[in-house]
Amino acid sequence: MASSHGTPPVFNNKVIAWIDHRLPIFSYIEKEYHTFPTPRNFNYFWNFGAIATVMLVLMIATGVVLATNYTPHVLMAFDSVERIDRDVPQGWLIRDMHMNGASFFFIAVYVHIFRGMYYGSYKAPRELLWILGVVIFLLMMATAFMGYVLPWGQMSFWGATVITSLFSAIPVVGDSITTWLWGGFSIGNPTLNRFYALHYLLPFVIVAVVALHVVALHVHGSNNPTGIDPKGPQDTVPFHPYYTMKDGFGVVVFLIVYSAVVFFAPDYLGDAANYIPADPLVTPTHIVPEWYFLPFYAILRAVPDKLGGVIAMFGAIAVLFILPWLDTSRVRSSTYRPIYKWFMLILVADVVVLGLCGANPPAGFWIPLSQVATLYYFFHFLILLPILGKIERPLPMPPSIADAVLKKKAG
Amino acid sequence: MATASVPAGGHGDPTRRDFLMVATGALGAVGAAAVAWPFINNLNPAADTLALASIEVNVQPIEVGQAITVKWRGKPVFIRHRTAQDIKEAVAVPMSELPDPQTDNSRVTDTAKKVRPEWLIMIGVCTHLGCVPLGNKPGQDKGPYGGWYCPCHGSAYDTSGRIRKGPAPLNLVIPEYLFTTDTLVRIG
Numbered sequence: 001m002a003s004s005h006g007t008p009p010v011f012n013n014k015v016i017a018w019i020d021h022r023l024p025i026f027s028y029i030e031k032e033y034h035t036f037p038t039p040r041n042f043n044y045f046w047n048f049g050a051i052a053t054v055m056l057v058l059m060i061a062t063g064v065v066l067a068t069n070y071t072p073h074v075l076m077a078f079d080s081v082e083r084i085d086r087d088v089p090q091g092w093l094i095r096d097m098h099m100n101g102a103s104f105f106f107i108a109v110y111v112h113i114f115r116g117m118y119y120g121s122y123k124a125p126r127e128l129l130w131i132l133g134v135v136i137f138l139l140m141m142a143t144a145f146m147g148y149v150l151p152w153g154q155m156s157f158w159g160a161t162v163i164t165s166l167f168s169a170i171p172v173v174g175d176s177i178t179t180w181l182w183g184g185f186s187i188g189n190p191t192l193n194r195f196y197a198l199h200y201l202l203p204f205v206i207v208a209v210v211a212l213h214v215v216a217l218h219v220h221g222s223n224n225p226t227g228i229d230p231k232g233p234q235d236t237v238p239f240h241p242y243y244t245m246k247d248g249f250g251v252v253v254f255l256i257v258y259s260a261v262v263f264f265a266p267d268y269l270g271d272a273a274n275y276i277p278a279d280p281l282v283t284p285t286h287i288v289p290e291w292y293f294l295p296f297y298a299i300l301r302a303v304p305d306k307l308g309g310v311i312a313m314f315g316a317i318a319v320l321f322i323l324p325w326l327d328t329s330r331v332r333s334s335t336y337r338p339i340y341k342w343f344m345l346i347l348v349a350d351v352v353v354l355g356l357c358g359a360n361p362p363a364g365f366w367i368p369l370s371q372v373a374t375l376y377y378f379f380h381f382l383i384l385l386p387i388l389g390k391i392e393r394p395l396p397m398p399p400s401i402a403d404a405v406l407k408k409k410a411g
Numbered sequence: 412m413a414t415a416s417v418p419a420g421g422h423g424d425p426t427r428r429d430f431l432m433v434a435t436g437a438l439g440a441v442g443a444a445a446v447a448w449p450f451i452n453n454l455n456p457a458a459d460t461l462a463l464a465s466i467e468v469n470v471q472p473i474e475v476g477q478a479i480t481v482k483w484r485g486k487p488v489f490i491r492h493r494t495a496q497d498i499k500e501a502v503a504v505p506m507s508e509l510p511d512p513q514t515d516n517s518r519v520t521d522t523a524k525k526v527r528p529e530w531l532i533m534i535g536v537c538t539h540l541g542c543v544p545l546g547n548k549p550g551q552d553k554g555p556y557g558g559w560y561c562p563c564h565g566s567a568y569d570t571s572g573r574i575r576k577g578p579a580p581l582n583l584v585i586p587e588y589l590f591t592t593d594t595l596v597r598i599g
Contacts, residue, residue, distance in 0.1 A: 165541035186485035
């Protein structure tokens with residue numbers, strides 16, 4: 001596909017030509033990021049893959065610098081983080097970038113996931129691309145969870161206790177598994193140590209899976225807002241300079257919002273209780289995870305049974321793996337799916353409601369509300385999607401991307 | 412036998428080479444599993460963590476109706492000096508009302524099989540997701556059954572520490588303990 005555009009690159013610089021003949025990195029960059037034929041009709045939703053990549057790099061860069069001043073020991077971790085905030089030159093900045101970077105990484109990834117779902121990017125032949133994306137999402141959740149434990153505040157400790165205790169719901173071996181995860185009889189120094197080691201390791205695993213994600217993406221190229229495959233050169237533009245510029249613009253706008261939070265409201269997205277040192281004998285009255293876990297936390301609490309709640313929570317992510325086969329419609333883009341389009345937006349509202357349920361104490365009307373929202377979440381994936389694809393009548397589709405774009409311009 | 416040539420080997424006819432391949436592969440798999448084990452077991456509690464396994468507590472200063480919290484294996488342990496009323500309530504509950512049926516007596520028996528209904532000794536960790544229930548300190552919410560109440564997900568325990576309502580599946584856990592004298596108890 002890529003080679004249909006232009007000829008193999010010729011490098012005038014002798015050094016580059018010499019290297020490329022032995023290790024074709026320059027040919028690769030030329031082919032995959034310069035001449036790479038990309039649908040001409042991307043909207044701004046297509047920025048968020050690049051934005052997420054920038055956030056990943058930013059998290060690793062700030063994380064490595066933080067690691068040089070952090071001490072993974074139960075007696076020193078909290079103080080070492082406070083020292084980074086107060087005494088280390090620009091430590092406050094690096095820490096606030098890292099802390100809020102996690103939130104903004106999740107914002108970018110959630111928009112990216114929404115884009116994939118709304119425009120049907122997970123459909124054939126991009127199923128593995130989608131599954132690799134879900135793997136990245138899971139790795140991100142594990143990494144973010146372990147990172148949140150490191151400052152060793154009250155929420156770090158009790159969040160870790162609640163989440164690791166999920167595994168004790170497994171019949172027979174549950175308790176042995178939690179003891180194994182903790183390296184002791186409760187969350188303690190061995191736990192903090194191993195979480196630190198894994199928190200440093202997993203981002204590089206994410207980088208590797210992102211690389212696979214990009215390789216899979218470049219086999220069939222990007223989806224686009226019409227969901228129609230490009231049929232020739234009239235439907236595509238070279239990736240550079242068109243989308244390097246558009247992605248660059250999107251990244252800058254995103255980073256402006258991110259910087260505003262980092263500089264003016266660095267603790268807005270966090271929990272004040274995490275500035276109290278961890279106390280194994282006192283549970284905070286209201287334990288909440290970070291905002292990006294709230295919908296899943298709400299699903300966990302919606303089920304009035306320990307094992308059932310844990311299964312529902314993991315199931316909420318597991319359904320994403322089989323999404324390409326649950327959706328029976330052959331039309332990719334919601335633009336041409338008049339009914340699915342609305343259900344997709346209802347799903348977004350449902351997830352927001354779940355998030356609100358997760359943020360509030362499990363009492364009063366929040367309990368039935370979270371149960372209804374949980375049921376709807378699974379209804380959408382397991383019942384609605386398979387049926388809707390069979391009964392929905394798609395709108396007429398334009399013959400090509402170029403037709404769609406030019407008609408829109410004319411009309 | 413030594414001069415036997417390689418069997419003609421029709422389809423599905425295993426040769427000596429096939430056998431060696433399978434045997435080598437199987438041995439390799441066993442070896443890989445054997446090497447994996449130290450890596451997995453390495454994450455289990457270390458000897459020094461296991462060594463912190465028991466503590467001794469003097470319960471003499473605890474007045475009737477009072478409770479204290481001590482730390483054992485990194486977890487809170489509740490020691491409650493129960494009132495006659497507490498004990499009466501706990502004993503009166505029919506087994507059919509309990510999600511995790513246990514008699515009150517079986518929860519106040521030490522490892523020497525001696526029953527001391529006035530002393531309730533439990534691990535103060537909610538069996539749902541590991542929070543510390545309220546109710547051990549004066550003024551805290553003891554929940555609808557007069558025992559303990561977990562604020563995290565709303566589990567309520569009675570005066571015997573048995574689960575009565577909420578998502579927790581089991582009663583608060585009774586650790587192994589032994590009254591070495593009438594006022595000295597060894598936990599663990």
